Amino acid sequence: MSSCVVLFSGGLDSTTALYWARKSYGRLEALTFDYGQRHRVEVVLAARTASRLGLKSFVLAVDLAAVGASALTDPSIPVPELDALPGDAPLPSATYVPFRNGVFLSLAAAWAEARGIGDIVCGFNTLDSPDYPDTRSEFVRAMEQAVRLGTKAGARGAAPRIIAPFLNLKKSAIIRLGLELQADYSQSVSCYRGEEVPCGRCTACLLRRRAFEEAGRPDPLLLRLEKEGKI
Amino acid sequence: MSSCVVLFSGGLDSTTALYWARKSYGRLEALTFDYGQRHRVEVVLAARTASRLGLKSFVLAVDLAAVGASALTDPSIPVPELDALPGDAPLPSATYVPFRNGVFLSLAAAWAEARGIGDIVCGFNTLDSPDYPDTRSEFVRAMEQAVRLGTKAGARGAAPRIIAPFLNLKKSAIIRLGLELQADYSQSVSCYRGEEVPCGRCTACLLRRRAFEEAGRPDPLLLRLEKEGKI
Numbered sequence: 001m002s003s004c005v006v007l008f009s010g011g012l013d014s015t016t017a018l019y020w021a022r023k024s025y026g027r028l029e030a031l032t033f034d035y036g037q038r039h040r041v042e043v044v045l046a047a048r049t050a051s052r053l054g055l056k057s058f059v060l061a062v063d064l065a066a067v068g069a070s071a072l073t074d075p076s077i078p079v080p081e082l083d084a085l086p087g088d089a090p091l092p093s094a095t096y097v098p099f100r101n102g103v104f105l106s107l108a109a110a111w112a113e114a115r116g117i118g119d120i121v122c123g124f125n126t127l128d129s130p131d132y133p134d135t136r137s138e139f140v141r142a143m144e145q146a147v148r149l150g151t152k153a154g155a156r157g158a159a160p161r162i163i164a165p166f167l168n169l170k171k172s173a174i175i176r177l178g179l180e181l182q183a184d185y186s187q188s189v190s191c192y193r194g195e196e197v198p199c200g201r202c203t204a205c206l207l208r209r210r211a212f213e214e215a216g217r218p219d220p221l222l223l224r225l226e227k228e229g230k231i
Numbered sequence: 232m233s234s235c236v237v238l239f240s241g242g243l244d245s246t247t248a249l250y251w252a253r254k255s256y257g258r259l260e261a262l263t264f265d266y267g268q269r270h271r272v273e274v275v276l277a278a279r280t281a282s283r284l285g286l287k288s289f290v291l292a293v294d295l296a297a298v299g300a301s302a303l304t305d306p307s308i309p310v311p312e313l314d315a316l317p318g319d320a321p322l323p324s325a326t327y328v329p330f331r332n333g334v335f336l337s338l339a340a341a342w343a344e345a346r347g348i349g350d351i352v353c354g355f356n357t358l359d360s361p362d363y364p365d366t367r368s369e370f371v372r373a374m375e376q377a378v379r380l381g382t383k384a385g386a387r388g389a390a391p392r393i394i395a396p397f398l399n400l401k402k403s404a405i406i407r408l409g410l411e412l413q414a415d416y417s418q419s420v421s422c423y424r425g426e427e428v429p430c431g432r433c434t435a436c437l438l439r440r441r442a443f444e445e446a447g448r449p450d451p452l453l454l455r456l457e458k459e460g461k462i
Contacts, residue, residue, distance in 0.1 A: 062338070063292040069345030093383065098344040099337060102381045106337040107298070110330040114300030134381040142380050146373035150333045150365040152324065 001026035004119040004163070005112050007104055008032050008057070010046030012208060013123030013166060015188045016178035020165055021121045022053070023181065030057035031111055033104055035097075036065025036073050039194030049187050060107055070097040072192060079192045081201040085210060090131040091203050095192055101134035102143065105162060109147040112160035125166040125174060128207050137167050171207060172214035179217065186220040197230055198222075232257035235350040235394070236343050238335055239263050239288065241277030243439060244354030244397060246419045247409035251396055252352045253284070254412065261288035262342055264335055266328075267296025267304050270425030280418050291338055301328040303423060310423045312432040316441060321362040322434050326423055332365035333374065336393060340378040343391035356397045356405060359438050368398050402438060403445035410448065417451040428461055429453075 006021050008014045008030040021028050030050040034043050043059055050057030064073050071077040071094040080092035101124065108120045124135040133139060144162045148154040166174050178185065190208045191198035198205045198221070212219045225231045237252050239245045239261040252259050261281040265274050274290055281288030295304050302308040302325040311323035332355065339351045355366040364370060375393045379385040397405050409416065421439045422429035429436045429452070443450045456462045 058297070060297050061292070061294040064341065066289065066291050067338070067341045067345045096383055097341075099341040099378065099382050102337040102377060103334070103341055106330060106333040107293070110295065110298045110328075110334055113329040114298045131383075133383060133386050136380065139377060139381040142373065142377035146333060146370060146377050147330065149367065149373050150370040151330050152327055152362075152364060155364050 002119070003027035003117045004121045005029045005031050005108055005115075005117050007108055007120065007122040008046050008050065010042040010049060010188055011123075011190050012171065012178070012185065012188055012211070013125055013174055015049065015185060016166070016174050016181070016183055017121050017123035018050070018053070018055070019178055019181040019183040022055075025119070027117075028055055029115070029117065030055050031108055032057065032059050033107070034059050034061045035100075036063055037194075038072050038075065038079070039189065039192055041194050041196065042189050045187050045189050049184065052184075060111070062103060062107060064097060064100065064103065067098060071095050072097050079202050081199070082203065082206060083201070085203070085206045091129055093131070095203060096132060099134060101139070105143045105147075109151065109160055113151050113153045117160060119161045119163050121163045121165070123166055123174070124164045125169055125171065127169065128171045128211065129203075137164070140164050140167070170214070171211035175211055175215040175217065179215075184220070186224040188221060197225060233350070234258035234348045235352045236260045236262050236339055236346075236348050238339055238351065238353040239277050239281065241273040241280060241419055242354075242421050243402065243409070243416065243419055243442070244356055244405055246280065246354075246416060247405050247412070247414055248352050248354035248397070249281070249284070249286070250409055250412040250414040253286075256350070258348075259286055260346070260348065261286050262339055263288065263290050264338070265290050265292045266331075267294055268425075269303050269306065269310070270420065270423055272425050272427065273420050276418050276420050280415065283415075291342070293334060293338060295328060295331065295334065298329060302326050303328050310433050312430070313434065313437060314432070316434070316437045322360055324362070326434060327363060330365060332370070336374045336378075340382065340391055344382050344384045348391060350392045350394050352394045352396070354397055354405070355395045356400055356402065358400070359402045359442065360434075368395070371395050371398070401445070402442035406442055406446040406448065410446075415451070417455040419452060428456060
């Protein structure tokens with residue numbers, strides 16, 4: 001039976017990856033990282049989503065707050081707020097978490113090897129935020145090679161593969177795909193500030209808004225919050 | 232000024248790497264992982280050694296016990312005990328920790344990038360225990376490539392390098408080098424069982440004993456314990 005572990009933060013991309021993987025694999029586990037993130041609410045919501053889907057989900061702790069150097073892991077660094085996305089200019093770099101996906105993929109590789117899981121599935125995409133190097137195809141392939149060479153599973157030709165099905169999709173296309181798969185985005189959280197009601201001004205909020213606009217669909221998270229009288 | 236972070240577990244190899252790096256770098260930090268290891272005593276001893284040398288040292292927590300599948304991270308899996316090393320046969324695989332060095336190098340890369348550190352130094356060596364894939368040269372080079380492609384530092388040509396000076400040395404040669412560098416091995420711990428007095432029967436103890444025998448030197452740890460009346 002084909003098996004995978006999904007890097008599941010509970011955001012838009014990884015929620016879509018989870019629904020995508022449900023259709024593609026016989027056995028699936030969701031892995032969420034509790035890494036000292038400011039928006040730790042995502043850990044709770046991710047577990048809730050996985051549980052609603054009847055999936056096995058796990059939380060793995062790694063202290064990237066000790067590493068710091070990012071607005072997402074160091075509370076003294078403010079989350080940049082913008083009126084609009086900066087167009088062709090790079091996104092603010094304060095929310096870059098040093099080598100975060102390298103750490104996550106390494107841990108997922110350890111997880112997969114330990115549990116005899118064949119694939120690591122992640123929702124990485126790069127078209128909407130091209131200045132995050134640890135979501136690019138070249139990086140994913142290099143990590144896969146490192147996993148192949150650095151695991152006992154690799155030595156017997158059974159290293160976990162890294163499957164990133166959305167690498168070449170815009171976020172709006174990911175959303176459209178997710179909606180086809182009946183993904184429930186009403187519980188998904190993107191905002192870096194980590195409140196229940198998204199701030200609307202961090203880059204994660206702005207990218208999310210633009211993606212739903214491009215997809216021509218309302219954001220189910222905002223619809224839910226409105227219904228609940230929270231916005 | 233040249234700078235490095237040393238992967239410092241407090242064992243023989245990384246203790247030697249620490250002394251080696253002290254001679255080679257103007258700025259040095261020691262990084263120890265608290266990963267749920269059975270022999271957690273190494274975390275305390277590593278900090279003590281670094282402090283005696285007047286070095287900056289840090290402990291980073293990552294929960295490999297949640298990953299398990301190793302006698303070093305799952306207390307229900309016994310540490311294999313042998314009368315002697317198995318010669319040309321593989322070492323027992325129960326003490327292999329899935330992709331441990333992949334996780335450690337990823338975290339060290341994050342650490343180095345966050346703090347503007349140039350190199351990651353590690354004491355990996357493979358001649359005495361060739362069946363641990365995550366200490367081999369090919370793996371180290373693949374991880375370095377992943378770090379180059381997956382960091383913002385890499386995008387500006389300043390990715391942390393991974394320096395593994397002992398890759399082609401036997402453990403006995405590492406010890407001889409360390410003794411030339413006046414490394415203090417009396418506080419270094421290797422035993423997987425994690426007691427103050429080494430068990431003498433796990434593979435780490437057996438490899439250590441053979442290496443000191445080959446180097447023609449007594450083990451300073453045993454000399455100290457003898458002096459303190461503990462063995």
